[in-house]
Amino acid sequence: MHPALxxxxxxxxxxxxxxxxxxxxxxxxxxxxxxxxxxxAGRNISRATMIRPWIFLGPAILALGLYLAYxxxxxxxxxxxxRLPGGARGFVGFENYTKMFAEPKFAEAMFNNVLWLxxxxxxxxxxxxxxxxxxxxxxxxSVSKSIIFMPMAISFVGAAVIFKxxxxxxxxxxxxxxxxxxxxxxxGGSEPQQWLTIPFWNSFFLMAxxxxxxxxxxxxxxxxxxxxxxxxxxxxxxxxxANPFQIFFRIKIPxxxxxxxxxxxxITIATLKVFDIVFAMTNGQWETQVxxxxxxxxxxxxxxxxxxxxSAMIIMLLVTPILVWNVYNARKxxx
Numbered sequence: 001m002h003p004a005l006x007x008x009x010x011x012x013x014x015x016x017x018x019x020x021x022x023x024x025x026x027x028x029x030x031x032x033x034x035x036x037x038x039x040x041a042g043r044n045i046s047r048a049t050m051i052r053p054w055i056f057l058g059p060a061i062l063a064l065g066l067y068l069a070y071x072x073x074x075x076x077x078x079x080x081x082x083r084l085p086g087g088a089r090g091f092v093g094f095e096n097y098t099k100m101f102a103e104p105k106f107a108e109a110m111f112n113n114v115l116w117l118x119x120x121x122x123x124x125x126x127x128x129x130x131x132x133x134x135x136x137x138x139x140x141x142s143v144s145k146s147i148i149f150m151p152m153a154i155s156f157v158g159a160a161v162i163f164k165x166x167x168x169x170x171x172x173x174x175x176x177x178x179x180x181x182x183x184x185x186x187x188g189g190s191e192p193q194q195w196l197t198i199p200f201w202n203s204f205f206l207m208a209x210x211x212x213x214x215x216x217x218x219x220x221x222x223x224x225x226x227x228x229x230x231x232x233x234x235x236x237x238x239x240x241x242a243n244p245f246q247i248f249f250r251i252k253i254p255x256x257x258x259x260x261x262x263x264x265x266x267i268t269i270a271t272l273k274v275f276d277i278v279f280a281m282t283n284g285q286w287e288t289q290v291x292x293x294x295x296x297x298x299x300x301x302x303x304x305x306x307x308x309x310x311s312a313m314i315i316m317l318l319v320t321p322i323l324v325w326n327v328y329n330a331r332k333x334x335x
Contacts, residue, residue: 025055072316078309096306106311108287109294112203113318116274116290119204121267124211125260128218132226133248135219145223149216156213156276163209164281167195199287206288209277214270218263225259226252258329265326272319291315 029052030036034044079096081089100106131148135141151159168178169192176182181192196202229252237251253260275292282288284297291311299308 021059022056026052029055075309075312075316078305079313080306082306083303092306096310100307100310100314105284105289105294109284109289109291112288112290113272115203116207116210116271117268120207120210120214120271121264123207124214124267125218125222125264127211127215128220128263129222129253129260131215131219132223133252136223136226145219148219151213152216154213156209156274157280159209159213160277160280163205163212164196167205169194196282196288197286202282202286202288206277206281209281210271210274214267218267221263222256222259225256229255258332262326262329265322265329268322269319269326272315272322291318 029048034048034051035041036045036048038044078089080091080093082092082096084090131145135144135148138144154162165177166179167181168176169181170176170178172185172191176185176192178192180195181189184193185191195205233251233255234247237247242251273292274290275296278284278288278290278293279296284290284293292315295308295311295315298304298311302308
């Protein structure tokens with residue numbers, strides 16, 4: 001069967017199944033279990049109203065439990081085991097964690113993740129805030145916003161390929177197709193540079209890809225927040241003699257600080273899980289290893305399920321507090 005036809009049939013059956021489930025659940029609840037008639041009609045309607053959301057949420061909760069909770073528990077169990085000859089598993093306690101913490105590559109991955117967390121969320125949020133403020137003042141602001149947001153539509157791998165071409169280096173006597181090397185030679189550089197092989201600085205060249213992608217996301221959210229600021233506060237500041245910089249930093253930013261924090265933490269979570277960019281551009285070579293790529297190497301290259309699962313648990317432990325804090329702040333903003 002043609003894949004397109006198979007996909008269409010799958011969509012039809014999936015949507016039809018959802019419609020049938022919700023229709024059948026309503027009929028069963030209102031006509032069979034708690035019919036809205038007789039002496040207890042009022043009580044039945046109240047009970048049906050209480051139960052209905054759980055019937056509709058039931059499949060989603062079950063799916064989340066199956067696809068989120070189970071993998072976490074299974075990964076945690078695997079992190080305390082090792083593969084034995086014959087495919088069996090043996091309990092080794094914290095040995096996988098001990099070996100992982102002793103590895104230089106893990107220390108390198110932790111250092112690089114801290115470096116990414118220091119640079120990427122702050123830069124993307126700052127650039128997004130700047131773009132949101134400036135584009136709202138332009139007559140062609142909608143067009144400029146679309147251009148800035150466009151990288152969000154590109155996959156991380158696609159963006160990595162684009163930037164790899166930007167960093168491309170050819171022999172000195174050949175025309176440079178990499179923009180960075182072309183400008184470097186144009187401004188007096190001695191010879192083309194392999195930018196992605198320069199330790200420490202190559203991490204910043206990789207970070208530029210994620211900043212480029214996430215700036216559009218930050219701009220859209222912060223632009224909406226800036227538009228929501230009451231005009232009265234800005235007008236009052238202008239009457240009091242505040243200049244544009246004072247209005248921006250002392251009037252606008254304090255009012256959208258909650259949104260800035262949410263954007264910053266969201267980009268932080270994406271940064272902690274960064275894998276595609278590093279894998280596609282350097283594969284962790286030249287001191288660019290990060291935790292997600294380290295986990296991949298252990299799981300699928302070294303075939304070490306124990307250490308791979310242990311590194312996955314470290315990533316989850318780092319992401320979870322930020323995620324919980326993000327949800328807490330979002331709910332606080334809604335109150």
